[in-house]
Amino acid sequence: MTVRISHTAEVQKFFENASGFDNDLGNSRMKTVVHRVLNDAVKIIEDLQVTPEEFWKAVNYLNELGSRQEAGLLVAGLGLEHYLDLLMDAEDEQAGRAGGTPRTIEGPLYVAGAPLCQHEARLDDGTDDATVMFMEGRVFGTDGAPLANAMVDVWHANTNGTYSYFDPSQSEFNLRRRIQTDAEGRYRFRSIVPSGYGCPPDGPTQQLLDQIGRHGQRPAHIHFFISAEGHRHLTTQINLAGEKYLHDDFAYATRDELIAEIRFIDDAEQAKARGVEGRFAELTFDFTLPPSDEAREQQRRERKRALEA
Ligand code: MBD
Ligand code: FE
Numbered sequence: 001m002t003v004r005i006s007h008t009a010e011v012q013k014f015f016e017n018a019s020g021f022d023n024d025l026g027n028s029r030m031k032t033v034v035h036r037v038l039n040d041a042v043k044i045i046e047d048l049q050v051t052p053e054e055f056w057k058a059v060n061y062l063n064e065l066g067s068r069q070e071a072g073l074l075v076a077g078l079g080l081e082h083y084l085d086l087l088m089d090a091e092d093e094q095a096g097r098a099g100g101t102p103r104t105i106e107g108p109l110y111v112a113g114a115p116l117c118q119h120e121a122r123l124d125d126g127t128d129d130a131t132v133m134f135m136e137g138r139v140f141g142t143d144g145a146p147l148a149n150a151m152v153d154v155w156h157a158n159t160n161g162t163y164s165y166f167d168p169s170q171s172e173f174n175l176r177r178r179i180q181t182d183a184e185g186r187y188r189f190r191s192i193v194p195s196g197y198g199c200p201p202d203g204p205t206q207q208l209l210d211q212i213g214r215h216g217q218r219p220a221h222i223h224f225f226i227s228a229e230g231h232r233h234l235t236t237q238i239n240l241a242g243e244k245y246l247h248d249d250f251a252y253a254t255r256d257e258l259i260a261e262i263r264f265i266d267d268a269e270q271a272k273a274r275g276v277e278g279r280f281a282e283l284t285f286d287f288t289l290p291p292s293d294e295a296r297e298q299q300r301r302e303r304k305r306a307l308e309a
Helices: 009-018 028-047 052-067 071-077 080-094 204-211 268-274
Strands: 116-118 120-122 132-141 151-156 176-180 186-192 221-227 234-240 263-265 280-284 287-289
Touching: 009 028, 052 071, 052 204, 071 080, 071 204, 116 120, 120 176, 151 186, 176 186, 221 287, 234 287, 268 280
Parallel strands: 116 176, 120 186, 132 280, 132 287
Antiparallel strands: 132 186, 151 176, 151 221, 221 234, 263 280
16 A cells, blocks of 8 residues: 655645745745755655665765765766756757767866877876877868867876776876867867776776666766857767677767777877877867857856866
C-alpha cells in the first residue's frame, strides 16, 4: 500500500512555510526554487517509495560529493551539462541565431588566468615524455572575415589524463595558455598529445556510475574558450579522431563538427624542421564566431571557476 501525504493542505502549507513563503525576507526567486525542489523531492520519495535508509544514503552521498569537489564532475557525467548545451542550441535556433562552430561543455577543470601569449605559445613544461603536438588554426567571423586579436583560451590534460592545478604534481598552468590571434586570425601552439580522462576510481562520481552500469571515461580532447570583440563567446572542445571513447564519452561532449584528425608524422626531415626528435603530431582547427553586440553574449557564462577573480 502506498501512503501519500504531500498533496494534503497541511503538508502543502508546511512546505510553503519551509520555503520562506510566510516571511518578507530573503530572495523570492530562491523561495520559488526551494519550494519546487521540496515538492518534487517528496514526490520522488512517495512515487518511488524511497526508504529512510536510502534517503540518508543520498544525504551522505552529497557530503562525499562536496568534500571531494566532484559536483561539477557528476553533473557532466549525468549529461546535465550537455543538456544545457542542447537547451541553448534550441534557444539559438528559435531566435534565428544558429551558426558558427558548435558549443560543447566546459567541464569542471578550467583555471582562470593562464599566461597570455601573442599569436603562439608552448603549453607544456617539457616534463611529460609524450608525443609533441603542433596545433594551429584561425578564428573567423561567420561572414568569413578573419578575426585579429581574438582570444584563444586553451586547456587540456597530460598523458595521464589529468589537468594542472587539480593535479598538484604538474607545474602551474601546465597545458593552459591564452593566445591572441595575429592579423590573419591565426593562433598556433606547441604542446603534447593529451590522453583521455577517467573519473577518480575511488570517488563518488565513479561510485554512482558503477551503480548504473556506466564507465567514467572521456576520449582525448582539447578545451577552448574563443572570444573576439563584437562576437559571441564560444565554449567548446576538439576531440581527437580514432580515440576509443570518441563516441562513448561519459560526459556526452563529442559533436561531429568538433572531431579533428590528428596527423602523426614519422619523417626525420620534418621533425628537424620543427625542432623535435622522432614522431610528432599535427592538428589543425579553425573556429567561427557569429556576430553579437550584446556584452552578455560576448562573455562566458558566469560560474565559479578556479582562480577566477
Ligand atoms: C574532463 O576533462 C572534462 O572535460 C569533463 C567535461 C569532465 C571531466 C573531465
Ligand atoms: Fe577535459
